[in-house]
Amino acid sequence: MITLAIIIAASLATLIVVSYIYWFIRLRFHARNIPNCFLIHEVLDNPGLLSAGTISKRMFKTFLDEAVTCGYRFVTPEEFLRDPKPDSLLLTFDDGLENLYRNVLPVLVEKSIPALVFIPTSCIGREVVWDYRRNNRRHLSSEQIGEMVNTGLILIGSHSSTHPDLTKVTKARLTEETGRGSGNFNNYFSYPFGRYDLSVISAIRDAGFAAAFGTANGNPAMWREAYAIPRIPLNRFDNRFSLRIKLRRGRLFWIEIIKARIIGMFAPLTYDWLGRP
Numbered sequence: 001m002i003t004l005a006i007i008i009a010a011s012l013a014t015l016i017v018v019s020y021i022y023w024f025i026r027l028r029f030h031a032r033n034i035p036n037c038f039l040i041h042e043v044l045d046n047p048g049l050l051s052a053g054t055i056s057k058r059m060f061k062t063f064l065d066e067a068v069t070c071g072y073r074f075v076t077p078e079e080f081l082r083d084p085k086p087d088s089l090l091l092t093f094d095d096g097l098e099n100l101y102r103n104v105l106p107v108l109v110e111k112s113i114p115a116l117v118f119i120p121t122s123c124i125g126r127e128v129v130w131d132y133r134r135n136n137r138r139h140l141s142s143e144q145i146g147e148m149v150n151t152g153l154i155l156i157g158s159h160s161s162t163h164p165d166l167t168k169v170t171k172a173r174l175t176e177e178t179g180r181g182s183g184n185f186n187n188y189f190s191y192p193f194g195r196y197d198l199s200v201i202s203a204i205r206d207a208g209f210a211a212a213f214g215t216a217n218g219n220p221a222m223w224r225e226a227y228a229i230p231r232i233p234l235n236r237f238d239n240r241f242s243l244r245i246k247l248r249r250g251r252l253f254w255i256e257i258i259k260a261r262i263i264g265m266f267a268p269l270t271y272d273w274l275g276r277p
Contacts (some may be wrong), residue, residue, distance in 0.1 A: 031257060033223040036072065036089040037080070038063075038246075039215060039231035043103045052236050052263050057103050063234060063243050064111060070247045074113040077155055077188060081211055081226070091115040092213060092231060094159055094190050097128070097137055101144045109151055117148065118159035118190035118213075121179070130163040157188035158209070165193055166200045174200065178207045187211070194218060194264050201227045216257050217264035233260050 041053035043060045055063075067074070072089040080090040093100055096119025108115055117140075120130070125141040140148070148154040160166060160177040169177060178189070178200075187210035191200065194215030204212045204227055212227040222228040232246050237259070245252050 031220075031253065033220075034216065034230045034232060034257070035080070035084055036086075037213070037229060037231045038089065038091055039213075039233040040091070040093050040104075041095055041233075042097055042099055044099060045103075047236050052266075053233070054236050055234050055238060057107075059234075059238060059243075060104070061107060062240055063238075064107070064113065066240065066243050066247055070244075072247070074115075076114045077116050077186075077211075092190070093117045095128075095163070096120065096123070096140045096145075096156075096159065098140055098144070099137075101140055101148065105148055105151070105154070108153055112153065114153045114155075116155050116157055116188060118157045118188070119145070120159045120161060120163045120192075121185065122161045123163070155186045155188070157190060157213075158185055159190045160192050163192045165195050166191060166203075167195050167197050171199075174203050178203045178209075188213070190214075196228065201225075215264050216260040232256070233263070235260075235263060 040055060040060070042051070042055070043057055044051075044054055045057055047054035047056055067089055071087055073087050074091060075088045077090060080088055091113065093104065093115060096117055100117060104115075107113075119140060123130075123139045124145065126139055128137040128139065131137075145156055149156060158178075161179060162177065164173075164177065166174060166177060187208070189204050189207075189209045189212040191212060191214050194217045196204075196212070196214055196218060201212070210226070211229060213229045213231055215231055215233055218228060218230065223230045234243070234246075238246075242256060244250075246256050
């Protein structure tokens, strides 16, 4: 038992050292290019233990309060991209799930906070079929999207058509997946699973999008580009302490970026590659 404990402790120590070396060599220089742009997938009353991309309603409200305490202003995508300032913060949501209408919109309206919501363009009002964790989840309906847009606070962007890993599809399908959509969609795109490469970026440019958002994953050398904007994700494992680290960029910020990249590595595993009906 003692030997096993020593092995586990040594393994954890090695992991921390290796992670820090990776941060120092690969990410530390580029971390200054991570803007004050945050990503949320789902906001639920009681997130499941394995729902890494989900945060609770309580933690969501805590994040908003902490951001204000830290001196941030919530801004629109236009202001954020046109003239980003140190105190500007852009709030974004991926997947466009129905719980955003129930659990997020009332809070944003109450606090007059603008946000950018990305949704797969062919999934509006439909059950989530691209994720193996079905759970009867649904995407926002056209009516809900219209109501959100009519608040004057919410902009809708594209999250591809059917939410595949765009780096794994054919050129023909890539063109289909990066179509502009119709209706309330604006000039912004979010990469499913945060994954992109040069061919995907080229397709986004050709489709006429003004900017595209990824995550803390991807090639750090590209984080300065308008078509590879990194975002800091909020996740199931966040607490008030980790939220403050993400907002204040303290000495432990590197741990949060490493953690986000590890979670992001496993994100594509949620895709239903079997294509079940």
